[in-house]
Amino acid sequence: MTTTEFRVTGMTCGHCEMSVREEVEQIAGVESIDVSAQTGRLVLTSQHAIDDDAVIAAVDEAGYRAVRA
Template structure:
């Protein structure tokens, strides 16, 4: 279904998908390539309650969408186990 109307205008008032969750962005150091992206995605994606993970290697950021507020220590442990360092939450 498109958000565009027959007259060509677009509606931006659509409600977000139910259960879309909470998105939290972290700064992570040590990521340099696609392998890093895959390793962090796998490690963080395996955490309970995580529904999506987006890794920006160039920007050094990991966005996590979860059902509830993530536990920073648990996320840090997963990232550490993957071989990288969680620096903190992004501003």
Template sequence: MTTTTYTVQGMTCGHCVSSVKEEVGEVSGVTGVEVDLATGLVTVDSDGPVDGAAIVAAVKDAGYEVVAPS
């Protein structure tokens, strides 16, 4: 299993968290998504390497911006 963490900017509420979890969860290979509203951290679990650009695009589709992979 692979775990990658991203810092996302612009989330302010529970709806934001749900939107990011839903979009990122649809990326091929993703098996789990945890979003921490307080820190802006999005932790992505997968069976193997996942295309980072696909994660960034999914966050953007949700209306937010990845400012840094951790």
């Protein structure tokens, strides 16, 4: 298992978290996602390393910005 953490800016509520979760969970190989508007963190686990650019693009599609923590 691989765990990867990102800082996400712009999230303010549960709806924001859900939007990010829906986009990131579409990435092949993602096993679980923990996203928090309160802390501005996105932590995902996967069987293999997930391309950072894919995660950043998914978060961007949800309307937010992410950087690898």
